[in-house]
Amino acid sequence: MQILEQLVQLNSPQQQAVKSDRQHLLVLAGAGSGKTRVLTHRIAWLVETGLASPNGILAVTFTNKAAREMRQRVEELLPFNPRGMWIGTFHGLAHRLLKAHWKALKLPEGFQVLDSDDQLRLVKRVMTDIGINDETLQPKTAQWYINEQKDEGRRAAHVMESSDPFDTTLRKIYLAYEQACERSGVVDFGELLLRAHELWLNHPPILEHYQQRFRYVLVDEFQDINTIQYAWLRVLCGQQSHLTVVGDDDQSIYGWRGAKVENIQQFSKDYPDTEIIRLEQNYRSTATILKAANAVIDNNSGRLGKELWTTGEEGDPIDVYAAFNEIDEARYLAEQIEQLLEQGENALDMAILYRSNAQSRVLEEALIQARIPYRIYGGLRFYERQEVKNVLAYMRLIANRFDDAAMERIINVPTRAIGGKTVETLRAIAREQGCALWQAAGLAVHNKLLPGRASNAVQAFIELIDELNQETAEMELHELTQHVIDASGLKEHHQKEKGEKARARLENMQELVSATRNFNTEQEDVVSPLDAFLAEVSLDAGERQADDSKDSVSLMTLHSAKGLEFPYVFIAGMEESLFPHKMSMDEPTGLEEERRLCYVGITRAMRKLTLSYAESRRMFGNETFNRPSRFIREIPAPLLKEIRLKSTLGSGFSSGGSGFKEEVASGYGIQLGQRVMHPFFGEGIVLAASGNGANASVTVEFESEGTKELMLQYAKLSALES
Ligand SMILES: Nc1ncnc2c1ncn2[C@@H]1O[C@H](COP(=O)(O)OP(=O)(O)OP(=O)(O)O)[C@@H](O)[C@H]1O
Ligand SMILES: [Mg+2]
Numbered sequence: 144m145q146i147l148e149q150l151v152q153l154n155s156p157q158q159q160a161v162k163s164d165r166q167h168l169l170v171l172a173g174a175g176s177g178k179t180r181v182l183t184h185r186i187a188w189l190v191e192t193g194l195a196s197p198n199g200i201l202a203v204t205f206t207n208k209a210a211r212e213m214r215q216r217v218e219e220l221l222p223f224n225p226r227g228m229w230i231g232t233f234h235g236l237a238h239r240l241l242k243a244h245w246k247a248l249k250l251p252e253g254f255q256v257l258d259s260d261d262q263l264r265l266v267k268r269v270m271t272d273i274g275i276n277d278e279t280l281q282p283k284t285a286q287w288y289i290n291e292q293k294d295e296g297r298r299a300a301h302v303m304e305s306s307d308p309f310d311t312t313l314r315k316i317y318l319a320y321e322q323a324c325e326r327s328g329v330v331d332f333g334e335l336l337l338r339a340h341e342l343w344l345n346h347p348p349i350l351e352h353y354q355q356r357f358r359y360v361l362v363d364e365f366q367d368i369n370t371i372q373y374a375w376l377r378v379l380c381g382q383q384s385h386l387t388v389v390g391d392d393d394q395s396i397y398g399w400r401g402a403k404v405e406n407i408q409q410f411s412k413d414y415p416d417t418e419i420i421r422l423e424q425n426y427r428s429t430a431t432i433l434k435a436a437n438a439v440i441d442n443n444s445g446r447l448g449k450e451l452w453t454t455g456e457e458g459d460p461i462d463v464y465a466a467f468n469e470i471d472e473a474r475y476l477a478e479q480i481e482q483l484l485e486q487g488e489n490a491l492d493m494a495i496l497y498r499s500n501a502q503s504r505v506l507e508e509a510l511i512q513a514r515i516p517y518r519i520y521g522g523l524r525f526y527e528r529q530e531v532k533n534v535l536a537y538m539r540l541i542a543n544r545f546d547d548a549a550m551e552r553i554i555n556v557p558t559r560a561i562g563g564k565t566v567e568t569l570r571a572i573a574r575e576q577g578c579a580l581w582q583a584a585g586l587a588v589h590n591k592l593l594p595g596r597a598s599n600a601v602q603a604f605i606e607l608i609d610e611l612n613q614e615t616a617e618m619e620l621h622e623l624t625q626h627v628i629d630a631s632g633l634k635e636h637h638q639k640e641k642g643e644k645a646r647a648r649l650e651n652m653q654e655l656v657s658a659t660r661n662f663n664t665e666q667e668d669v670v671s672p673l674d675a676f677l678a679e680v681s682l683d684a685g686e687r688q689a690d691d692s693k694d695s696v697s698l699m700t701l702h703s704a705k706g707l708e709f710p711y712v713f714i715a716g717m718e719e720s721l722f723p724h725k726m727s728m729d730e731p732t733g734l735e736e737e738r739r740l741c742y743v744g745i746t747r748a749m750r751k752l753t754l755s756y757a758e759s760r761r762m763f764g765n766e767t768f769n770r771p772s773r774f775i776r777e778i779p780a781p782l783l784k785e786i787r788l789k790s791t792l793g794s795g796f797s798s799g800g801s802g803f804k805e806e807v808a809s810g811y812g813i814q815l816g817q818r819v820m821h822p823f824f825g826e827g828i829v830l831a832a833s834g835n836g837a838n839a840s841v842t843v844e845f846e847s848e849g850t851k852e853l854m855l856q857y858a859k860l861s862a863l864e865s
Pocket of ligand 2: 180363706
C-alpha cells in the first residue's frame with residue numbers, strides 16, 4: 144500500500160497518531176512538529192485502509208489555502224483521486240450546509256454572504272434607521288458586539304436584558320440588524336456558524352444524516368476554535384464519530400475574536416477516553432531559530448508545557464536590524480531580499496511578516512522600487528477593491544434581488560441619475576413595508592411615488608438587472624462576469640477615466656474574469672457556480688491577488704502566517720507599542736497573546752530569521768519613537784546578530800547621530816534623519832553617511848525618487864526644518 148511506504152517517513156509518535164483507533168484523539172504539539180502532516184497522513188491512512196470512505200471524512204482547517212493544500216497532499220498520498228471528502232474552513236463548510244438546506248433554515252435560495260465591510264455598512268444603516276447617532280455609539284463597536292454574541296452562539300433574543308443603557312442600545316441594534324439581514328437574505332460570517340449549529344439542533348433527521356455520513360472528523364489548529372464552532376463539532380460527532388483534533392496552546396492567537404484555548408483542556412474532559420499524543424521533534428527550523436522561539440514563549444505562564452527539540456543544524460544567527468525609521472527598515476529588507484534573489488533563491492521562499500496591516504504600504508514601496516515581485520495576503524484584499532466589488536455587486540444582485548447591500552452599492556454606479564434623495568425614498572418605503580430595497584423600487588415605480596425622471600431611472604435599473612439575469616442564464620461563469628462588466632456600463636465608466644489608476648481598475652476587472660474562469664467548485668451538487676463563487680469571494684481571507692501566478696515574496700500579518708512556513712522570514716516592526724501592540728500591552732492576558740503571536744512568527748522560519756525595528760516610525764500620520772520590542776530581549780543574546788546602519792557611523796548613530804554631525808557633516812549642517820531638499824530630486828530624509836571631507840557622501844531616501852547615494856560636496860542639499 145502506498146500509504147504504508149509514506150508512513151515510514153514519520154517518527155513513531157506521529158505514526159501512532161496516524162494509526163490510532165481511539166475514537167477521540169488529541170495531538171498536542173508545538174510549532175513545526177508535524178501536526179498538519181499527521182492530519183493529512185491520517186486521512187490518507189483511513190481511506191486507503193478502508194476504515195473510512197472519502198465520503199465519510201470531514202476535515203476542518205483554518206484558511207481556504209490550507210484546505211486546498213490539505214486536499215492536494217491527501218491526493219498525492221493516495222493512489223487514486225478521492226472524491227467526496229469535505230475539507231474546508233468552518234465558515235466554508237457551514238456555507239455548504241446552508242446552501243444544501245436553505246429551505247429547512249428558511250433562507251432564500253440565493254442568500255448571500257456579507258463580508259465584514261458590507262456588514263459594517265449594514266450596521267450603520269440599521270443604526271440610522273432606528274435613530275441611533277453614530278457619534279454616541281460607533282458602528283464598529285456595534286459590529287464587534289454582534290459578532291461577539293454570535294461567536295458565543297447567542298441571538299439577540301437570547302441576550303439577557305440589562306439595566307445598563309449602553310448594553311440595551313447594543314441589543315436593540317443587534318435585533319434590528321438581525322431583521323435587516325433576514326429581509327435582505329444575507330448572512331454574515333458569525334451567522335453562517337450559528338445557522339449551521341441551529342440546523343443540527345432543530346432538524347434531527349438532517350443531523351442524523353450527517354452523523355451517519357461523517358464517521359471521521361479531523362480539525363487542525365484546534366487552539367483557535369471558538370464556542371460555537373466547538374458546539375457545532377460536538378453535536379455533529381455525537382456518540383459515534385471519530386474526532387481527531389491537533390493544536391498547540393502556544394499558538395492560540397485569536398482570543399480577541401472569541402477563540403477559546405481552554406477548549407484544548409475541555410476536550411479531554413468532554414471525552415474522557417481521549418488519547419493524547421505529544422510530538423516534540425521539530426522538523427521545520429534550525430536549532431537557533433527553535434531556541435529563540437522556546438526562549439520567548441517560556442515567559443508565558445499557564446502553558447500546557449512542551450519543549451521542542453531538533454536534530455537539525457545550528458544555522459545562522461538571527462539578524463536584528465536597527466533601522467533609523469520605517470523607510471530605512473523597508474529599504475534594508477528589500478536589499479536583503481534582492482541579495483538572496485541574486486544568490487539564486489526563489490522569492491516564493493521568503494516572507495515579510497508584520498503586526499499591523501498599516502505597515503505594509505512602506506514595505507510595498509521599497510519592494511516596488513527594487514522591482515521585487517510580491518504578494519500581499521490580507522490587507523486590502525483583491526476582492527475588496529472598489530471596482531471589483533462593483534462587478535461582484537451586480538453578480539450578487541443577479542443571484543439574489545433582495546441583497547440590499549449590493550443594490551445600494553451599484554444602483555447609481557455608473558451614474559444613472561438615481562440620486563441620494565431617491566435612494567432615501569426607496570429606503571423609507573422598504574422600512575415601512577418591511578421589504579427589500581428591490582421590492583421597494585418596484586413599488587415606487589408602480590405606484591408613481593417618485594418624480595418622473597427618477598422613476599424612469601429606477602425603472603431602467605430594474606430592467607437592466609432583469610435583462611442581465613436573462614442574458615446570462617445559460618452562460619458559463621466567466622462569460623457571465625465578462626457580460627456584466629460590459630453591459631452594466633462599468634467598463635465604459637472606467638475607460639472614460641484617465642490615468643494609471645483607471646487602467647489598473649480595468650485590469651482588476653479583467654482579473655476577476657480570470658478568477659471566475661479558473662474557478663472550480665466541488666459542490667456543484669448543491670450550489671450554482673455563481674453562488675459558489677460569490678461565497679468563496681466573501682470567505683476569502685485575502686488569499687487571492689492579482690498576480691497570483693508569479694514567483695513572489697509574501698507579505699502578511701503575523702496572524703495570517705499561522706500554519707505556514709518559509710525558508711526566509713523577516714519580521715518587521717519589532718517595537719514596543721507596535722509589537723507587543725499597545726492595546727494589549729497593559730494587561731497580562733493581552734501581552735501573553737502577543738507573545739504567542741511572536742512565537743508563531745519566529746517558528747514560521749525554516750532556515751533564516753531576520754528581525755527589524757525602527758527607532759522612529761511614522762504611522763497613521765504620527766511620528767513615534769519606541770524602544771525595541773521586549774521580545775527581542777527575551778531571545779538569548781548569543782543567538783542574535785545586531786546590524787546597524789553603515790559601519791562608519793559606529794556608535795555615533797546609537798547616541799542620536801551626534802558622531803556623524805560633528806565629524807562629517809559639520810560644514811553642511813546635515814545630520815542623520817534630517818529632512819533635506821535636493822534641487823532635482825525634491826524632498827528626502829538622510830539615512831546614512833560615509834566618507835570624510837571631499838569624499839563625504841550621504842544616502843538619502845527621496846519621497847518620489849527612491850534612495851540615492853550623493854556626494855555631499857556636489858549634491859546641493861539644503862537642510863529643512865523637520
Ligand atoms: N517525520 C518527519 N520527517 C521529515 N519532515 C517532517 C516530519 N514531520 C513533519 N515534517 C516537516 O516539518 C514541517 C512542519 O510540519 P507541519 O507543518 O505539519 O507542522 P505543524 O505542527 O503543523 O506546524 P504549525 O504548528 O506551525 O502548524 C513540514 O515541512 C513537514 O513536511
Ligand atoms: Mg500546522
